[in-house]
Amino acid sequence: xxxxxxxxxxxxxxxxxxxxxxxxxxxxxxxxxxxxxxxxxxxxxxxxxxxxxxxxxxxxxxxxxxxxxxxxxxxxxxxxxxxxxxxxxxxxxxxxxxxxxxxxxxxxxxxxxxxxxxxxxxxxxxxxxxxxxxxxxxxxxxxxxxxxxxxxxxxxxxxxxxxxxxxxxxxxxxxxxxxxxxxxxxxxxxxxxxxxxxxxxxxxxxxxxxxxxxxxxxxxxxxxxxxxxxxxxxxxxxxxxxxxxxxxxxxxxxxxxxxxxxxxxxxxxxxxxxxxxxxx
Amino acid sequence: xxxxxxxxxxxxxxxxxxxxxxxxxxxxxxxxxxxxxxxxxxxxxxxxxxxxxxxxxxxxxxxxxxxxxxxxxxxxxxxxxxxxxxxxxxxxxxxxxxxxxxxx
Numbered sequence: 001x002x003x004x005x006x007x008x009x010x011x012x013x014x015x016x017x018x019x020x021x022x023x024x025x026x027x028x029x030x031x032x033x034x035x036x037x038x039x040x041x042x043x044x045x046x047x048x049x050x051x052x053x054x055x056x057x058x059x060x061x062x063x064x065x066x067x068x069x070x071x072x073x074x075x076x077x078x079x080x081x082x083x084x085x086x087x088x089x090x091x092x093x094x095x096x097x098x099x100x101x102x103x104x105x106x107x108x109x110x111x112x113x114x115x116x117x118x119x120x121x122x123x124x125x126x127x128x129x130x131x132x133x134x135x136x137x138x139x140x141x142x143x144x145x146x147x148x149x150x151x152x153x154x155x156x157x158x159x160x161x162x163x164x165x166x167x168x169x170x171x172x173x174x175x176x177x178x179x180x181x182x183x184x185x186x187x188x189x190x191x192x193x194x195x196x197x198x199x200x201x202x203x204x205x206x207x208x209x210x211x212x213x214x215x216x217x218x219x220x221x222x223x224x225x226x227x228x229x230x231x232x233x234x235x236x237x238x239x240x241x242x243x244x245x246x247x248x249x250x251x252x253x254x255x256x257x258x259x260x261x262x263x264x265x266x267x268x269x270x271x272x273x274x275x276x277x278x279x280x
Numbered sequence: 281x282x283x284x285x286x287x288x289x290x291x292x293x294x295x296x297x298x299x300x301x302x303x304x305x306x307x308x309x310x311x312x313x314x315x316x317x318x319x320x321x322x323x324x325x326x327x328x329x330x331x332x333x334x335x336x337x338x339x340x341x342x343x344x345x346x347x348x349x350x351x352x353x354x355x356x357x358x359x360x361x362x363x364x365x366x367x368x369x370x371x372x373x374x375x376x377x378x379x380x381x382x383x384x
Contacts, residue, residue, distance in 0.1 A: 106297035106326075155301055206348040216330040251329050257298040262337055264299075266349040269342075273351055 003029050009037075012086045012121040020114040020152055023101040027094040034091055037083035044083070048076030086121035092242065093118060093147065099246035100150055100162060103253065107154045114152035122147040124168065135173035137180075143168040157197035158260075162249065165189045167238075188239040189224070192252055195232050196260060202267035203230045207259045211235075215255030221248040233260070294323040300335075 003026050008014055014030060016023075055069030097118055104114065124143040132138025148164040167189055172182045196204065208228040215223055220241040227234040233256050239248050291303035295313040300323045305311055313322035328334045346353050 103297055106295070107299060107301065154298070156299055202349065206345055210345075247329060251331075253298055254328055254331050254334065258331065258334060261299055261335075262341055262345070263349075265337070266342070266345060266351065269346070270349050270351050 002026075003033070005033065008033065008087065008120075009082065009084060012084050012119065014118045014120075015116065017113050017115045019111050020101050020105050020108050021110065023114060023116060024098050027098050030087065031091060031094055034088040038085070038088040040083045041080045041085060044076050044080045048073045048080070051076060084121070090120045093120065096164075096246050096249070097148065097150070100249055103250050104150075104152055104154070104160065107156070108152060109155045112153055112155075114150060116151075117149045119145075119147040122166075132171055132173055135171075136175075138171070138173040141170045141172075143170065156200055159193075159195040160253075161193040161195075163191040164245065165191070186242070188242065188245060190221075190237045190239055190245065190248055190252065192235050192237075192249075192256065193232060194234075194253075194256055194260070198230060200267075201260050201263045202270075204228055204233060204260060204263045205230060207263055211256065211259045214258050215252060217251050217255075218244040218247050220244055221251075223252075294321065296323050297326055297328070 003014060003016075008030065014026065016026060018026065051069050051073030055066045055071075055073055058066030058069050060066070097116065101114065108114075122145040124145045127142040127144050129139065129141045132140045143166075145166045145168065146163065147166060148162070150163075151159065151161045153159055165188070167187045169185045169187075170182060171184075172180065175181050205228050208226065211228065211233075212223060212226055215226075215235070217223065217237060218241075221237050221239045221244050223235065224238045225234075225236040235252055235256060237248055237252050239245050285307065289306060291305045291308060291311070291314070293303045293314055294300040295303045303311070303313060303322070308314055308317040310316060313319070319325055324335055342351075343353065
């Protein structure tokens with residue numbers, strides 16, 4: 001499935017329901033577009049700067065020519081908006097989605113559709129706004145920006161859903177020299193939901209406590225919550241280093257599945273025991 | 281030379297990253313999992329970051345959770361061949377062992 005270029009340009013969103021193996025091709029296309037847009041922006045910016053500079057000189061020589069050149073320069077600056085920089089600035093997200101798709105491709109049947117929504121410039125939702133004590137004009141705002149949703153069916157019958165939200169803390173204040181300062185820190189909240197078939201895995205609820213111990217994550221990532229029911233496993237991890245997102249995603253899924261696999265084995269042994277008992 | 285595969289042949293090896301499942305490819309040629317038949321158990325050798333023994337569960341897993349799954353750990357056919365009770369029956373005190381002339 002081809003990328004909706006117009007939507008990507010206007011909203012900076014890639015949304016598709018396509019075979020998991022085809023996701024990498026779409027993302028490669030997005031990377032190509034982002035490089036092209038980046039080069040276009042650079043060219044337009046340079047041309048606009050030159051036009052305004054020459055226009056300023058032109059004002060001294062012949063005012064109408066100078067005004068026209070300045071107008072052209074401004075329009076070139078406005079034109080750069082048609083090549084969004086958010087896609088190029090967040091190309092790391094393409095790499096992450098490729099990594100998730102690659103992981104899932106090992107355990108999905110060929111041609112299984114995956115629903116993906118990847119936002120390069122997501123809307124920030126304000127979660128809270130507080131006064132920052134000990135700072136002049138200090139304010140702290142917390143935002144949440146959801147930028148990834150991936151959903152697909154694995155070949156064991158499990159429905160896999162992964163989401164990533166950025167949690168942004170923005171602190172603004174006036175320093176002793178009277179300058180306004182803004183400091184931003186971004187962490188990511190990785191959510192995973194696995195709706196597993198009870199017929200295959202039984203009820204995983206008894207392994208709830210063990211799951212927390214089994215999940216191994218990179219040093220800068222932490223499990224923030226686990227919820228296990230008879231049909232669903234939900235886990236959340238806080239990732240403090242952006243570069244760890246792909247690895248955290250894989251390790252989180254591995255930790256959950258290590259327990260699901262154990263549950264499947266226990267179920268199989270129970271069945272074997274009851275069959276052996278019935279035969280005697 | 282490798283003999284030709286039957287027409288309805290499907291790869292019996294187990295593959296997967298998160299869980300084991302049948303490969304079911306119709307030829308091993310060019311297979312990224314078994315490297316064209318070079319790897320006997322692609323699932324076991326798949327790299328999994330810090331999970332070095334991903335597919336292995338110690339006895340404690342079964343002793344701890346077996347009863348919760350309704351497995352009777354003390355009857356024949358139980359998942360473990362030996363239980364703690366079996367272990368106690370096999371223990372002989374040092375004197376008994378030394379004085380037992382039936383062995384060696």
